Amino acid sequence: MTDLKKGTFPSMLQDPFADGSTQPFWDAAAEGRLSAPRCTVCGTFVLPPQPFCFECQSQAFEWVDLPGTGTIYTYTVVRHPLSPQLAEVVPYVSGVVELDGTQGAGARLLLNITDADPETVRIGDKVQIWFDRVSDTLPLPRARMA
Numbered sequence: 001m002t003d004l005k006k007g008t009f010p011s012m013l014q015d016p017f018a019d020g021s022t023q024p025f026w027d028a029a030a031e032g033r034l035s036a037p038r039c040t041v042c043g044t045f046v047l048p049p050q051p052f053c054f055e056c057q058s059q060a061f062e063w064v065d066l067p068g069t070g071t072i073y074t075y076t077v078v079r080h081p082l083s084p085q086l087a088e089v090v091p092y093v094s095g096v097v098e099l100d101g102t103q104g105a106g107a108r109l110l111l112n113i114t115d116a117d118p119e120t121v122r123i124g125d126k127v128q129i130w131f132d133r134v135s136d137t138l139p140l141p142r143a144r145m146a
């Protein structure tokens with residue numbers, strides 16, 4: 001862990017763990033785009049990507065770029081460092097973000113909201129997704145207040 005910064009949870013990961021279902025997400029992220037699989041049978045967005053649509057069990061998906069904006073659906077403020085090294089980053093905010101351009105449930109992402117004020121952040125606040133290059137190969141999605 002390097003470059004510890006208050007409010008930003010450090011990634012322990014160096015490379016995305018990708019398979020056939022998730023590689024398009026990482027390919028888009030590398031270009032700074034938020035992309036999600038949409039079922040071509042019923043139109044449901046499925047995030048995180050899964051082999052089957054949870055609505056109709058289809059395996060047919062198309063990848064659609066999303067606006068990259070959303071709304072805080074729920075969140076928590078982490079004030080206690082889980083390890084001594086994290087003392088520099090607490091408090092930080094992790095939130096479930098409902099993504100604009102999707103149906104909501106089933107297409108939400110759990111993200112570190114890097115510039116949220118732990119004392120004033122609220123459910124319903126608007127956020128913008130951004131990609132933090134935590135290594136040469138990992139564009140980690142995070143959110144900031146819009």
Ligand SMILES: [Zn+2]
Nearest residue numbers: 039042053056
């Ligand atoms: Zn479907």
